[in-house]
Amino acid sequence: xxxxxxxxxxxxxxxxxxxxxxxxxxxxxxxxxxxxxxxxxxxxxxxxxxxxxxxxxxxxxxxxxxxxxxxxxxxxxxxxxxxxxxxxxxxxxxxxxxxxxxxxxxxxxxxxxxx
Amino acid sequence: xxxxxxxxxxxxxxxxxxxxxxxxxxxxxxxxxxxxxxxxxxxxxxxxxxxxxxxxxxxxxxxxxxxxxxxxxxxxxxxxxxxxxxxxxxxxxxxxxxxxxxxxxxxxxxx
Numbered sequence: 001x002x003x004x005x006x007x008x009x010x011x012x013x014x015x016x017x018x019x020x021x022x023x024x025x026x027x028x029x030x031x032x033x034x035x036x037x038x039x040x041x042x043x044x045x046x047x048x049x050x051x052x053x054x055x056x057x058x059x060x061x062x063x064x065x066x067x068x069x070x071x072x073x074x075x076x077x078x079x080x081x082x083x084x085x086x087x088x089x090x091x092x093x094x095x096x097x098x099x100x101x102x103x104x105x106x107x108x109x110x111x112x113x114x115x
Numbered sequence: 116x117x118x119x120x121x122x123x124x125x126x127x128x129x130x131x132x133x134x135x136x137x138x139x140x141x142x143x144x145x146x147x148x149x150x151x152x153x154x155x156x157x158x159x160x161x162x163x164x165x166x167x168x169x170x171x172x173x174x175x176x177x178x179x180x181x182x183x184x185x186x187x188x189x190x191x192x193x194x195x196x197x198x199x200x201x202x203x204x205x206x207x208x209x210x211x212x213x214x215x216x217x218x219x220x221x222x223x224x225x226x
Contacts, residue, residue, distance in 0.1 A: 006158075032212055043203065043218045044159070093158045097212055102164070103149070104214060109158040 006107025023094030030096035119217035138204030145206035
């Protein structure tokens with residue numbers, strides 16, 4: 001399958017600081033990428049859809065000013081968690097649609113801990 | 116009613132047996148269906164995609180789709196302990212290419 005690389009895999013940050021997570025499609029161009037959050041023992045919750053060259057579409061209840069998404073190229077989308085708080089601690093995962101918009105492949109995920 | 120329903124499990128199967136996982140969905144216009152496997156603490160991994168009614172086999176996995184019944188299933192033959200994971204069903208709706216995930220079925224394969 002296609003390869004999606006997400007970085008960093010783990011990050012610990014202080015409350016009030018910002019954290020940037022990168023998601024790259026390594027062997028294909030991804031017009032559309034998705035960002036999910038997953039709390040322990042729960043399923044994936046879609047946060048937003050990231051489209052190259054345009055503004056992200058956020059799901060209901062997700063603060064767009066807190067979770068900044070940039071999709072400046074066909075192989076890179078970034079999620080910045082601004083002014084992070086302990087309740088933002090979670091597993092953040094990106095996925096990218098393949099060129100023909102058929103299958104979606106996931107990055108390795110980023111475990112964020114805010115202390 | 117949830118958009119995608121799966122039995123949370125755990126589904127306990129002996130090694131070598133067949134694990135049968137079920138999924139129902141509410142969006143009638145869904146055309147693409149995906150099964151992902153997620154190990155604890157890891158991100159989901161795509162294992163099967165199915166687009167047409169009927170069966171699709173890939174190795175030890177068989178996906179079955181019945182759009183009229185809004186039902187998709189996954190069979191794992193000759194189950195191995197390494198198959199122990201949570202299996203997520205994800206139909207894709209008509210708008211925006213978004214996947215809607217079920218809560219997942221946890222499978223435990225016992226040696």
